[in-house]
Amino acid sequence: MPESPTAPSPDVQRLVDEGYTVSIEGDYIVVDKVPYVSAPDTVSYGAIISAYKTHNGIAQVGNNHTVWFTGGVPCTPTGQSLANALVADTNRATVAGRQVLCRLSYKAERPGMLDNYYNKLTHYIRKLQGYANVIDASASAIGNGSISIRQKRSVFYYPNMAIAREGLDAYEEKLELPKIAIIGLGGTGSYILDALAKTPVQEIHLYDDDVIESATAYRMPGALTFEEAHQGMRKAEYLRDLYGRMRAGIESHPMRIDQSNVHELDSCDFVFIAIDHGPSRGLIARHLADKGIPFIDVGMGVDRIADDVKLIARARVTSIGSETKALVDRLPVADDQDDALYNNIQIAELNALNAMLAVILYKQKIGFYADEMNIGDLRYIVAWQRLSHSALEQV
Amino acid sequence: MKPEDKEFQIFVNTKPRKVPGPTISFERVLQEAGINLAGQDPNLYDVEWTHGNRAGALTPGQSVPLENGMRFDAGKSNRS
Numbered sequence: 413m414p415e416s417p418t419a420p421s422p423d424v425q426r427l428v429d430e431g432y433t434v435s436i437e438g439d440y441i442v443v444d445k446v447p448y449v450s451a452p453d454t455v456s457y458g459a460i461i462s463a464y465k466t467h468n469g470i471a472q473v474g475n476n477h478t479v480w481f482t483g484g485v486p487c488t489p490t491g492q493s494l495a496n497a498l499v500a501d502t503n504r505a506t507v508a509g510r511q512v513l514c515r516l517s518y519k520a521e522r523p524g525m526l527d528n529y530y531n532k533l534t535h536y537i538r539k540l541q542g543y544a545n546v547i548d549a550s551a552s553a554i555g556n557g558s559i560s561i562r563q564k565r566s567v568f569y570y571p572n573m574a575i576a577r578e579g580l581d582a583y584e585e586k587l588e589l590p591k592i593a594i595i596g597l598g599g600t601g602s603y604i605l606d607a608l609a610k611t612p613v614q615e616i617h618l619y620d621d622d623v624i625e626s627a628t629a630y631r632m633p634g635a636l637t638f639e640e641a642h643q644g645m646r647k648a649e650y651l652r653d654l655y656g657r658m659r660a661g662i663e664s665h666p667m668r669i670d671q672s673n674v675h676e677l678d679s680c681d682f683v684f685i686a687i688d689h690g691p692s693r694g695l696i697a698r699h700l701a702d703k704g705i706p707f708i709d710v711g712m713g714v715d716r717i718a719d720d721v722k723l724i725a726r727a728r729v730t731s732i733g734s735e736t737k738a739l740v741d742r743l744p745v746a747d748d749q750d751d752a753l754y755n756n757i758q759i760a761e762l763n764a765l766n767a768m769l770a771v772i773l774y775k776q777k778i779g780f781y782a783d784e785m786n787i788g789d790l791r792y793i794v795a796w797q798r799l800s801h802s803a804l805e806q807v
Numbered sequence: 808m809k810p811e812d813k814e815f816q817i818f819v820n821t822k823p824r825k826v827p828g829p830t831i832s833f834e835r836v837l838q839e840a841g842i843n844l845a846g847q848d849p850n851l852y853d854v855e856w857t858h859g860n861r862a863g864a865l866t867p868g869q870s871v872p873l874e875n876g877m878r879f880d881a882g883k884s885n886r887s
Binding site: 596598599600601686687688690693710711712713714715717720722724726727728741742743744745746748754763791793795796798800802 | 820821822847848850851852853855857862863864866878880882883884885886887
C-alpha cells in the first residue's frame with residue numbers, strides 16, 4: 413500500500429531545527445540558499461539536491477554519495493574551479509523540477525557521511541560555504557529553518573528508486589499519460605499490459621468480455637494456477653487484480669466495444685487495439701482516427717507448411733496518428749472466420765514479441781525513445797528473422 | 808519469348824516457384840501461395856518480400872520487379 417505522508421525523519425528535522433531551508437519533493441530532498449563561490453571574489457547561492465528515500469518513516473541514504481547542484485561548478489575564493497576536487501559532472505538536467513547545472517561526488521574523509529541525510533547534506537554545505545565565507549563571513553545557508561513536503565502521487569505501490577538516484581525524472585515523466593486503453597486481452601493484449609503497467613501512465617483501461625480458459629493460460633505472461641485457469645474469471649478482471657498488486661489506476665471493463673459504447677474511448681490519450689474481430693477493429697480504428705486519438709493496431713498470422721510440418725508466421729504493428737489516418741483503410745477489417753490453426757497452437761513468444769514491438773513504437777511516438785525513421789508500420793517475418801518498417805512518408 | 812518475359816525462380820512461403828517476369832503483383836504472390844482471393848477482402852493479406860539486404864511490402868494492386876532468388880511471405884496478420 414502507498415506510504416502515507418508522515419512527519420520528517422529525525423535527521424531531516426535536525427536540518428530544519430538548525431535553520432536550513434529544506435523541501436522534500438517526492439523522491440528528492442532539497443536544501444536551498446547554499447552559498448558558494450561562483451567566480452573570483454563572488455558569492456552566489458544555489459540548491460543542493462539529493463535522491464531521498466524513506467523506510468517506515470526513517471530516511472535511508474543508502475550508498476549514494478552524489479548530489480545535484482543548481483549553481484555552476486563551485487570555485488575557490490580566487491576563482492579556481494573545484495571541478496576535480498568535487499568530481500563535478502556538468503551535464504545539465506531537470507531534477508526535482510529544477511534545472512541543475514552539475515552533479516557532485518565528494519566523498520568524506522571521515523566516516524558517517526552516509527549515516528543520514530543531515531550528515532550527507534551538511535558535508536556538501538560545509539565544503540561550499542567554507543570557501544564562500546573566505547569572501548563573506550556572513551554568507552550562510554542557515555536562516556529561519558523551514559520545510560515543505562510535496563508528495564508526488566505515484567501510481568506504484570513501491571518506488572523505483574533507480575530513477576531518483578540517477579535523476580531520470582525528465583525521461584520518466586514522458587510516460588505519465590493520463591489515460592490509455594487496451595482493447596482485447598488475448599496473448600498480445602495481455603503482454604502489452606505487462607509492459608505498460610510498469611510505466612507511470614495514470615490509468616490503464618482494460619476492455620475484453622472473454623473469460624479465461626485453460627488454453628488462454630498458455631498465451632498470457634506469468635503462470636496461472638489450475639484454479640485461475642478454470643474458474644471462468646473474466647480476463648479483464650483477472651489482469652486488473654494481477655497488475656493491481658503493484659500499482660493503482662488499472663480498471664476493468666468486461667465488455668465488447670461496439671457502436672453503442674465506442675465513445676467511452678474518447679477521453680483516452682492513446683489506445684492499443686489487440687483484437688481478432690475485423691469489423692470491430694474497423695469500427696474502433698475509424699472512430700479513433702475521426703477523434704484524433706493516436707493508436708496502435710497489432711496482429712499476427714501463422715500458417716502451416718504441411719509437407720514440411722513447419723510453421724510460417726508474421727507479426728504486424730501499425731501506428732496511426734493524425735498524419736497517418738489513411739492507414740486505417742489498410743487494416744484487416746473483414747470478418748475472418750478461418751481461425752482454426754491460430755486458436756489451437758500456442759505461440760506466446762510471438763504474442764510477446766508483437767506486444768513489445770507495439771509498446772516500443774508507442775514509446776517512440778510519445779518521445780521517450782528516438783524515432784529517426786518516423787515509423788508507421790512494422791512487420792516481422794519469422795522465417796527470415798527480419799523486421800521491416802515503412803516510414804510515414806512512404807505509406 | 809521477349810527477354811523481359813523470361814521466367815524467374817522465386818520462393819513463396821518457403822516453396823520454390825517459377826513465375827513470368829518482369830514483375831510480380833500482390834495478387835499473383837497470393838495465388839502462388841495457394842490463397843484464393845475470390846470473395847475476400849484483399850486487405851486481409853500482407854505480402855512482404857526480401858532479397859539480399861533489401862526488403863519491401865506489396866499492397867493490393869502493387870507489383871515489384873522480379874529477381875531470381877527473391878523470397879515472398881504471404882498471409883494474414885489479424886490475430887491477437
